[in-house]
Amino acid sequence: MAADGNDSYQDLNNPNTGIEMTVPAGEPTSDAPVATNDVFAAISPSAVTINTNGPFMRRISTDGHSLPSFGGYRAGSFRARVLQLLHEVGHLVITGTSLAYKEITVGKGKNKQKRHLPYRSLNSLLPADKDKPSLSMENTDKVFSACHSRIEELVPR
Secondary structure, eight states: OOTTSGGGEEOOSOTTOSEEEEOOSEEETTTOOOOOTTOOEEOOOSEEEEETTSTTTOSBOTTSOBOOOBTTBOTTSHHHHHHHHHHHHHHHEEEEEEEEEEEEEESOGGGOEEEEEEEEEEEESSOOOTTOHHHHHHHHHHHHHHHHHHHHHOOOO
16 A cells, blocks of 8 residues: 555446455464464454445446445445445454465575475454455355444444
8 A cells, every 4th residue: 555545545447346455364473363262363454445436435336337235235325334344354353373384495406495384374254255246245244244233323423
């Protein structure tokens, strides 16, 4: 993201996407968050983009077509935006980690060797759903079920 945030707002050429976020799938073992029973950790996204032609920013797309609702909330509405933000936060909540290995090559020429680098695969509250519309809807439904009553209490200021 740019320091001034200008790169955070772009037309993603997909009117069904409100927010797009890039989240790391794993961390070196020494940097992995600690997550145990009933204790959660969080990670930071490497990029967040709000779609200027999507349902977070607009109620109707620039080509005049209606945009999808979120949890029954109209696109672009205050509650739809809250639900979309909570959905994205769900990807950042880490519920556990798993030990995994990544094959890397070290050295050059005759000294080139393949080694297995240990890292922790991150298990998030909501699984990654980029380019998976049905999983994204399922994730939104989970957030809606857990947060609906609190979202309904919110009053835009």
